[in-house]
Amino acid sequence: DGGITQSPKYLFRKEGQNVTLSCEQNLNHDAMYWYRQDPGQGLRLIYYSQIVNDFQKGDIAEGYSVSREKKESFPLTVTSAQKNPTAFYLCASSMGGMRQGVHEQYFGPGTRLTVT
């Protein structure tokens, strides 16, 4: 079955530690995205990538880093510089990037990160 997987579903870390969230897709999509969801707020874009080895900052990139070494994978690292890392993180992918026209985005199941 084609889809997007994120692991783990729940993640707990101590403050000051970096943590990497996994996102893999087998939809052969070019574009991938990372969003953050907080209670009472809409999803906010952290980073996105339209092709391998290229990515751009979204609206709230500070304290996060990404890589896109393979088309299928777009891991997100939450660094110790992120002031409020506790949130629900969603990965998405689409056939083309946003600048290439409108493409439906498909979402993964999400990772809930708690930092104490």
Add this chain to the structure above:
Amino acid sequence: KNEVEQSPQNLTAQEGEFITINCSYSVGISALHWLQQHPGGGIVSLFMLSSGKKKHGRLIATINIQEKHSSLHITASHPRDSAVYICAAYNTDKLIFGTGTRLQVFP
């Protein structure tokens, strides 16, 4: 004021009722996306539309570009429709998300 506003924020219904969720936006868009988020957190795409109306099973989505407004209707609602419904507007090179409408359908 958010660029994408949804109403109501919370909605409860009895099984079988007709449901309407509204989405208004203040920016120019090329399309609008309706999404469903279940309690576990995963998000499923319901519709993407740029004009007119789309129907899938008991779900109907409409959009009025001139009025900058879209609606999601659920006919013959069922408890399994209980979820958060999110609209998202495609604006230039990004999606702008509403804060969601939490729907609970009781048997």
